[in-house]
Amino acid sequence: MSAWLNPRKVMCIVYVAAMFVVAMDATVLNVALQTISQELNVPPAASGILNVGYLVSLAIVLPMAGWLGDKWGTKRTFLLALTIFTTASAMCSFAQNLTTLTIFRVIQGIGGGLLTPVGMAMLFRTFPPEERAKVSRSLILPIAIAPAVGPIVSGMLVEHFSWRWIFYVNLPIGIPAILFGLFWLKENKQPNVGKLDVPGFLLSAPGLALVMYALIQGPIHGWSSPAVWVSGTIGIILLAALVKVELSVKQPLLDLRLLGNRLFRTTGLVSMCASAGLLGMLYVFPLMYQNALNASALDTGLTTFPEAIGLMIASQLVPWTYPRLGPKRVMVIGFVVTALIFVTLSMVDANTNPWFIRGLLFSVGIFLGQTVGSVQIAAFATIPPASMGRATTWFAMQSRLGPAMGLAILSGTLAFIGTSTVNAVGQVEPNLMAYRVALLVAAGFLLLGACIAMLIRDSDAAATIRKPVKPREAKEKPVAAEG
Structure with a gap:
């Protein structure tokens, strides 16, 4: 058993499982939005906040994912992110109104935003460059299958059970992956990481979030909408300032x-x-x-x-x-x-x-x-x-x-x-x-x-x-x- 559970195989299993639920979650909700709107008694357009909140919260935590992984350890950060994501999935299934469902989707986005970059860092530190082409065979599963399966699974669950089941399906994958990684995943910390680049975070997190918000909402509300062009303009200004700040910092949050x-x-x-x-x-x-x-x-x-x-x-x-x-x-x-x-x-x-x-x-x-x-x-x-x-x-x-x-x-x-x-x-x-x-x-x-x-x-x-x-x-x- 210990011979089979070598660090490389453990890394692949945990990474594939985590990325699968995150990738599927990106598409599974779309089919169910109309049903959710009807059951929670809100206009269909209002339910779009569920996707917007998820993507914006994901964008906010993305910039600091690499620093957290290096500072706290990639295993600890990755499993914490997967726990946040999985727990928030369970809480989404119990939500009784749009407000609480949106809050739990935002928390989901925080977990999902940390998972991808930290998981990739773990993966590429585990496998040297000459072995990455070979290992790509097993890692395509979350990229290829999960987004395509999401709408199909969602449609079946909404039609035959309830929209709440689209969040339940993350639990049988997320919980075993957490336990598996907790016992057998190897920790990795980087020395001399330094303190958190606070100016970089204060510019990158809202800057990226505002740009993402503008890109998501622009096609829906029109590019002339004040909320769209104001948020987009402010986001671009913040990211432009970020470039100047990060190039002058010894250990930047985003290493330009x-x-x-x-x-x-x-x-x-x-x-x-x-x-x-x-x-x-x-x-x-x-x-x-x-x-x-x-x-x-x-x-x-x-x-x-x-x-x-x-x-x-x-x-x-x-x-x-x-x-x-x-x-x-x-x-x-x-x-x-x-x-x-x-x-x-x-x-x-x-x-x-x-x-x-x-x-x-x-x-x-x-x-x-x-x-x-x-x-x-x-x-x-x-x-x-x-x-x-x-x-x-x-x-x-x-x-x-x-x-x-x-x-x-x-x-x-x-x-x-x-x-x-x-x-x-x-x-x-x-x-x-x-x-x-x-x-x-x-x-x-x-x-x-x-x-x-x-x-x-x-x-x-x-x-x-x-x-x-x-x-x-x-x-x-x-x-x-x-x-």
Whole structure:
């Protein structure tokens, strides 16, 4: 038993379990919002605060996640965050009104905001660069399956049980992961972490939260809404001030000097383009399929699900393609092919064979999945272990901003063109062109990512490309040299 529970396997099990519940929680609530509104006797628009509160609270704690992990220990911080998230899930299920449900969702966001960067730091400190391509096979599960399973699970639970069950489902995964990690996860603390960079926190937390709020609410309330443009403007001013402050601090909360690392800087931008394009497409296409092509919600979910299957298969291909083609080629090919698939998706209509569409979405998972996997492997290739906590924090912030920016731009595209039009006889009908243009914009994000990926040098990521040396091979090398 002790041999099986080596630190690396324990790390993978706890990380996958924690990331699965967090990733699923990001999509599981959307389907249930209408039911929650009806049961709690609030207008449907008011229930949107549940997602806004979650994402904003997540953004507030993100900047200090790396420092907390280094100061308190990654095991302690990670398990504390998972406990907060799981406990808040249980409390959400007992909420009797929108106010208490929102409070518990905010607490959930605090746990979720700490989990991702601290978990990534633990992961990349556990596995050296040359082994990260191989381990990516098991770590794709929360990225690929959880977001796709979320709406399906939510729909089934809401229809057959209650919306409260969408929070119960986190408990059978979260509680065992906490106990498992408590007994077998290894602690890691970094020396000379220093004190909390208070000015950095006071600028980054509200700055990021206000920008996220503006990006989320802009498409809903309009960019001319005072609440949207005022919060966005203040957030940008705070983040601009943050840059000046952090560059003058010896041990900054957000180490902007990491952006001097060419590979880390470039892969971060590539990641933002990939997430903006992929999640933008997964937002626009289901709307088009339901509203413009008259598919049911169930058919839409089943049609988009092959993308998650493609992602899983891609995770098995990355350890083979990554060292042979190099990260640059994998990313560029993945971006260009996926952009062409998005263009093809923009041309489908009500007469298109559903299996052809499913095949296209499956291919999206195959090609873009390899790009995403390669980015995660290459990004931290030249980051030393001591800087890993702050590097994963910065990377997690970019990963949150990418989808928010993508959804804001694509939502704005739909609003600008208009999702409905009046035909020749005066009847209102869906405007398919708006969705098609939005999908082309999503393809544009991917082509931008391909251009940025061209700047990557495979030599910078050489540590992740070479094969790990097995103990037996290491012993045999001196003998072979003498012969």
